[in-house]
Amino acid sequence: MxxxxxxxxxxxxxxxxxxxxxxxxxxxxxxxxxxxxxxxxxxPRLTRWQIISRIVPLWMKEKNLTYREALIEANYFISGLRRWQTTKMWT
Ligand SMILES: [Zn+2]
Incomplete structure (x- = not known):
């Protein structure tokens, strides 16, 4: 699923x-x-980087990543989400 x-x-x-x-x-x-x-x-004022900075420490623990690895993965993942893909609809 x-x-x-x-x-x-x-x-x-x-x-x-x-x-x-x-x-x-x-x-x-x-x-x-x-x-x-x-x-x-x-x-409403949340930024993409604030979300990423929340996820990085979680992923370092959950996925056993280094800070740099988690940062790259989290940036890639969050950048693909609809709220952050465009600046037109939800800013
Ligand atoms: Zn949510």
Missing amino acids: LKEYCQSCGRVINNPGGWGTEADGSLNHDFCRKCYVDGWFTE
């Missing part, structure tokens, strides 16, 4: 309750509940 990631923070979404919500209460299938609630980003 294909893994679904939050397109903002990269977290894996394991169940429908993990998705964010729109203003009308429907689920948003792009972003997780931590990132997106009631039609808004919870941290």
Whole structure:
């Protein structure tokens, strides 16, 4: 089964309750509940590099990477997520 990631923070979404919500209460299938609630980003000023700097220490532990390896992988991964691919839609 294909893994679904939050397109903002990269977290894996394991169940429908993990998705964010729109203003009308429907689920948003792009972003997780931590990132997106009631039609808004919870941290609208968040930058790509802030997300990356949160992931790097986690991946160093989980995947047993060096700082440099984790930084390169996290940058590649986060740059592919929809929130960060374009500056037009969600800035
Ligand atoms: Zn998220």
